[in-house]
Amino acid sequence: MLALIVGALLLVDHFSKAGATDLLDWRPTRSPALEAQNEVDDVRQMLEAQNEMRRRRGAPEMTEDDLDAAVREDERLRLRGRGPFDSA
Secondary structure (H helix, E strand, O other): OHHHHHHHHHHHHHHOOOOHHHHHOOOOOOOHHHHHHHHHHHHHHHHHHHHHHHHHHOOOOOOHHHHHHHHHHHHHHHHOOOOOOOOO
């Protein structure tokens, strides 16, 4: 019975001119442009919150360039197979 259902679905998919998203009537809830803007806003808000905590401690504020450099360094270490929690 299960094979019959799967076979029927595969036949419908094969002979249908509509794509899978049309058959399922699936649409993303947000556009990719809106998702990208949300990511930019999230990073900005997190940086502002971190800088607020740094000001309270008396530490220098972190700029976006500093954050980019830290992310690149973390990525370089991750690609080498060494993370911040690995023992040396």
